[in-house]
Amino acid sequence: MMRLELVKRPQRSMLFSALSPFIAFVLTIIAGAILFALLGVNPLKAFQIYFLEPVSQVWQLHELAIKAAPLILIGVGLSVCYRANIWNIGAEGQFILGGIVGSSIPVLFPQFEGPLVLPLMLLFGMVGGAAYAAIPALLKARFNTNEILTSLMLVYVAQLFLDWLVRGPWRDPKGFNFPQTIQFNDSAILPELMPASGRANWGFVFALVAAVLVWILMSRMLKGFEVRVLGSSPRAGRFAGFGIKRMVFFAFMLSGALAGLAGISEVSGAIGQLQPVISPGYGFAAIIVAFLGRLNPLGIVAAGLVLALTYLGGEAVQSALGISDKVARVFQGMLLFFVLGCDTLIHYRIRLIGLAAPTLEAAPKLEEAR
Numbered sequence: 001m002m003r004l005e006l007v008k009r010p011q012r013s014m015l016f017s018a019l020s021p022f023i024a025f026v027l028t029i030i031a032g033a034i035l036f037a038l039l040g041v042n043p044l045k046a047f048q049i050y051f052l053e054p055v056s057q058v059w060q061l062h063e064l065a066i067k068a069a070p071l072i073l074i075g076v077g078l079s080v081c082y083r084a085n086i087w088n089i090g091a092e093g094q095f096i097l098g099g100i101v102g103s104s105i106p107v108l109f110p111q112f113e114g115p116l117v118l119p120l121m122l123l124f125g126m127v128g129g130a131a132y133a134a135i136p137a138l139l140k141a142r143f144n145t146n147e148i149l150t151s152l153m154l155v156y157v158a159q160l161f162l163d164w165l166v167r168g169p170w171r172d173p174k175g176f177n178f179p180q181t182i183q184f185n186d187s188a189i190l191p192e193l194m195p196a197s198g199r200a201n202w203g204f205v206f207a208l209v210a211a212v213l214v215w216i217l218m219s220r221m222l223k224g225f226e227v228r229v230l231g232s233s234p235r236a237g238r239f240a241g242f243g244i245k246r247m248v249f250f251a252f253m254l255s256g257a258l259a260g261l262a263g264i265s266e267v268s269g270a271i272g273q274l275q276p277v278i279s280p281g282y283g284f285a286a287i288i289v290a291f292l293g294r295l296n297p298l299g300i301v302a303a304g305l306v307l308a309l310t311y312l313g314g315e316a317v318q319s320a321l322g323i324s325d326k327v328a329r330v331f332q333g334m335l336l337f338f339v340l341g342c343d344t345l346i347h348y349r350i351r352l353i354g355l356a357a358p359t360l361e362a363a364p365k366l367e368e369a370r
Helices: 012-040 043-055 058-083 092-109 117-141 147-167 203-220 220-232 236-239 246-271 282-292 296-322 327-347 364-367
Strands: 003-009 348-354
Touching: 012 043, 012 296, 043 058, 043 296, 058 092, 058 203, 058 220, 058 246, 058 282, 058 296, 092 117, 092 147, 092 246, 092 282, 117 147, 117 246, 147 220, 203 220, 203 246, 220 236, 220 246, 236 246, 246 282, 282 296, 282 327, 282 364, 296 327, 327 348
Parallel strands: none
Antiparallel strands: 003 348
């Protein structure tokens, strides 16, 4: 019998580490060409529609910015968690809670207007996302529960809570029984950057500012050093006096706050009201963004634009070629697969190990064990 084993390389290649995202992207393109060919579509024509047409006009660049903003905001927050070796998989739920809590002001107090409304909504959104992220953080710090499971399960709680709100107590009484809240007043709408050329709003600016600030935090401040040390060697971090439980709360709540900011920015900017679904899966796609950007906040900006292009490209090929809208999800999944695969092979090598057949003397013992 033979088995495969991953053996850690004594020294990884810096060149291939830098090129890994590009290699993964090329492999995704090759796999995508095979996918389109199997669907009976000319791959060159499909890629032209998928990657070039969505950015051929100025208004489409605005749409790209709208799609990229939440991906960048969430991905930047997740990068802090993952650098600390803390696995927050529930950013989708934190995104939704941020949208819900931030929307409570224009929904419950529609008569409240003025310059304070929008800043309060953004603040409430960040607090809502951070508070929701604190739940898996508390469970991990207090009971050592698996944060992957708890954060992921809370996503479904958030989705069902949103659905209940817009179909129940927050439903617009004048909305002809549609499951949605009232339209936000003008004071609660996130302003557009350049209204004359497109509808991109200040959410994209928030994403760029967050990326720069977190980059400074991670590369120039003691807290960033603490994140890196605890992520690479918890034992060394304990010797240095860094608190692991404090880091769990810090990473989760920072990540949740940025996801919540993305949620309320999406609701008050691109949508204008709460609906049963306010995210096409940004919280999960941002995991790909974080790793494609090498967990570097500045790299995540570029990765967020690439993933946003897959959303627009998926819509374009759906309308132009009649292909399922799930194509974009397939591309995102393949991209994550190849990114993780390339990173794994950079850090580890595959070794084939042969298992010796049991000897005659060992046969009776094996029978007894059975």
